[in-house]
Amino acid sequence: MKVVVVGSVALDSVKTPFGKAENVLEGSATDAAYCSSFFAKTGIVGVAGQDFPKRHIELLKKKGIDIEGLSVVDGKTFYWEGFYEFDLNQAHTIKTELNVFQNFEPVLPENYRAADFLFLGNISPKLQLNVLSQMKKRPKLVVSDTMNYYIEREKENVLKVVKEVDIALMNDSEARELFKTPNLVQAARKILALNSDYAIIKKGENGSIMFTKNSHFAAPGYPLENVVDPTGCGDCFAGALIGYLAKKGKVSEKEIRRSMVYASAMASINAEGFSLNALKNASMKTINARAKEFKGFLKF
């Protein structure tokens, strides 16, 4: 097992100006593990309910994802219902039912505990720290994600996670909220000050930016003419990023820059369909070709 991904497993109902999808597969662990698995052997840790369709589990297995860490327990799967209007950058929530996710206590299967790459997806920061403590040794790279919900309720713990991990991914609004500054460079400096070598801030369609103490990289978003559903793009970004680095086996600034380009490319493919539909049809050749296009986007 190269990569372990922990997070939510969800069924979503989403409406966008381009259509709707009901009870489809989403969730931070699902999306991130799916994207990571394009690059490296990945194990998923999450919880689903009795209503979770077997075909979703089959889909993960078909991608070679280890599902030993995916528990199916009594109750219903985490459910989110929402919509996007004209502005696809803004999700509007209609309903959130935590269901079995409410009592999620991730337990890593024995053969996950020596993985070199760990992604702590969107779950409570306490659980993220708990998962990290279950590892037999400190992984080579620990990447985390968070969301406004936890920043508002458990800020101190979110900061603890930022301090513990190597790359604390967050998006621009989360970074601004966590560090109480509208300036993303200042927010990035604060991430770096919390014991990180790399600060990466996701900016949706505007791409992502990376800072080290002495350098900066700006990965643009892929110029998508038709966005169908942006749900899960942030998780796809994270999954592709860690999967790419796991495949390379090393974490250098050079490889991190490249991983961000792959992450941007895969997030853009995800936005071209509901659920994992567009990714299901994507081959490694498609992904490589899209990542290669970024060379032209950045040439001057």
Add this chain to the structure above:
Amino acid sequence: MKVVVVGSVALDSVKTPFGKAENVLEGSATDAAYCSSFFAKTGIVGVAGQDFPKRHIELLKKKGIDIEGLSVVDGKTFYWEGFYEFDLNQAHTIKTELNVFQNFEPVLPENYRAADFLFLGNISPKLQLNVLSQMKKRPKLVVSDTMNYYIEREKENVLKVVKEVDIALMNDSEARELFKTPNLVQAARKILALNSDYAIIKKGENGSIMFTKNSHFAAPGYPLENVVDPTGCGDCFAGALIGYLAKKGKVSEKEIRRSMVYASAMASINAEGFSLNALKNASMKTINARAKEFKGFLKF
């Protein structure tokens, strides 16, 4: 005269979380001409009132800007008063007094009319077309800018300008409004369809994007840790862009990409002070060094 810049000449009172400035020099023509003049001989066309301090005119002259096209007439100079809060991307207007700008009818001095580079800054689209018609021959490059005010009131004329010019600059919200789409790639395609070889959309701190029919360039914003006042950055962007191209003397995709990097660099310097204060202290060496940094921002 290589570059002619037409637009507003203003006195602004601005408050930001970092201080305030009262009755200071701003305006689309002023900012754009000032930035253009770093690269090429520039003439300004605009109107000011009797209250316009002589030291501002001296400042423009000192930069080598030809001021024959700058009329000083009876009445007061265009005045804008506004503030920025925590989010420096959002200007809040307190007061706009058009004053002498209301009856502005730009007349190009004879020796401006053969210029090869023309920037039609933020004035009514009818006046922009009128200025273009005053040129003795079609300039090599005509760049325009616009704003929501004109898109809402004179949409058809704004579209006429887009059709007439070579590069119709606008920012993301303007492009979305003009072409009724949240998707910037679609908006850019519509600009290209209106007889343009290049579509450039400004995105504030997120940089700018350029599209041709077959290619794409993403120039990031300069990662500024301390933004003092973003007023005029869009005009500085435009001025540096056209000035850079005028200096090079040719308009190719390669030079346009480079001009966007210089434009981003100069806009970021402008944001480091009120009015033109930061630019006043900037040497060509500083600007070149900042533009060069973008190589590192885009390397992967």
